[in-house]
Amino acid sequence: STTLTSTGAVDSFHSSFTGLGGGITLLGMMLGEIAPGGVGSGLYGMLVMAVIAVFIAGLMVGRTPEYLGKKIGTREIKQAALYILVTPALVLVLTAAAMALPTPGHSMTNSGAHATPVERAAEDGDVVTIDLEAKVDGEVLEDGVASGVSYTIGSGELLDGIDDAVKGLEAGGEATFTSELKGGSAAGKEAEVTVKVTQVAKRELPELDDDFAQLASEFDTLEELKADSRKRLENMKQYDQATQAQERVLDKLLELVEVPVPEKLLEDEINTRKHNLEHHQLGQMGLDLAKYLEIQGKSEEEFDAETKEAAVKGIKTQFVLDELVKQEKLNVNQEELTEHLMRRAASSGMSPDQFAQAVVEQGQVPLLVGEVARGKALAVVVEKATVKDTNGETVDLEDDEDEAAEAETSEAAADEKAEEKTEG
DSSP: OHHHHSSOHHHHHTTOOOHHHHHHHHHHHHHTOSSTTOTTOOHHHHHHHHHHHHHHHHHHHTSOOEETTEEOOHHHHHHHHHHHHHHHHHHHHHHHHHHHSHHHHHHHTTOSOEEEEOSSOOOTTOEEEEEEEEEETTEEEEEEEEEEEEEETTSOOSOTTHHHHHTTOOTTOEEEEEEEOOSSTTTTSEEEEEEEEEEEEEEEOOOOSHHHHHHHSSOSSHHHHHHHHHHHHHHHHHHHHHHHHHHHHHHHHHHHSOOOOOHHHHHHHHHHHHHHIIIIIHHHHTOOHHHHHHHHTOOHHHHHHHHHHHHHHHHHHHHHHHHHHHHHTOOOOHHHHHHHHHHHHHHHTOOHHHHHHHHHHTTOHHHHHHHHHHHHHHHHHHHTSOOBOTTSOBOOOTTTHHHHHHHHHHHHHHHHHHHHHHHO
16 A cells, blocks of 8 residues: 555565566656555645545535635646546556566566465475464463464474474374463463464475566576676675774784773773663663673673773774874865765664764764774775785785775764764
8 A cells, every 4th residue: 555655665665666667656756646645645636636625615515616716617627637537547557558568467476486385294494374372381371372374484483393393284283382482471481382284385486597587686687697696795705804804903903002091981981882782772672781681691790891891992993093093194085974974874774864964963073084084094004914814815805995994993983972862
């Protein structure tokens, strides 16, 4: 319904538009809306509805209909009626045209992975439809009953032990197993779970051919899609190598330099990191510090020691890189700052405009400039170092060192910004 009544935001998010489908969305936006009265209706779309409503009301009371001081006559009603009829006409005609073409037709009939019901025992990778009933101390839980649940064997998305229970069962078969509940009113308790299989389906994947490449990507052939995938994987590997190199070079640099850390500064940094963890990261996940430590299997002493170690490293890193910025006389230009702002906005889940406005309002522009400058300083150090992989081959980091360096130096500043934002 979102696609029908707005601008296709959901389909756009999932990149599921074909070329023709994207064109239809743009055409709908130019018309003002996809469906009259829908979410995101254009201004004149609402005006058309107002004209129709005023016209009908005028007929009901026996007066000449007027809207905004203008009489509504035959010409205006014809235009409004035409507007209302254009949208469904376009949908019907263009849908028929799309279905007449092979590629859009296959896309609409779901040529991707799907499951086909089979009459045999369930195996790894099968999709089973199951009914569940959980008992604790012999009593069925109010929230412990579920029907028609679709589950892929081996995915690990449900209860521990369910894979072994359903494997080998055919439709109509059932089994009982014991597992610790992950949620609900009895979360964390051992429960006796009865599972009944109502359907077994086998996952079937489409053939890897040129048709699949055209449906799944912008490429015309499977070879082009494979080449693009290989290139992406190589770029990811190179970026990972650059990131690891940055970290190791930075660690070695900190070993060679003695940096005194003031106690008050260290205490503030530790408190800031703890506050951000508890009130930002854990708060969004619905956890408190005690539950987090339990999940991580750490004691409070171990957590405090790790937080202190990370705080010390963060402070030393900033001092050392700031000094390198001065010695190398590094400057940050507008283009570099803009690129860094775009990356930070993406990582924070905000639009570039929103992120930039927040940075300016909170007076954090110098902080962003410092992040970029420290990233450039670290890149200078890495340029002078020889980095080799596990095979002893020299790693070329020229393309990725600046980006990885900025990512490395901005991590420490992220918590500080979150703290300032909260206080603001």
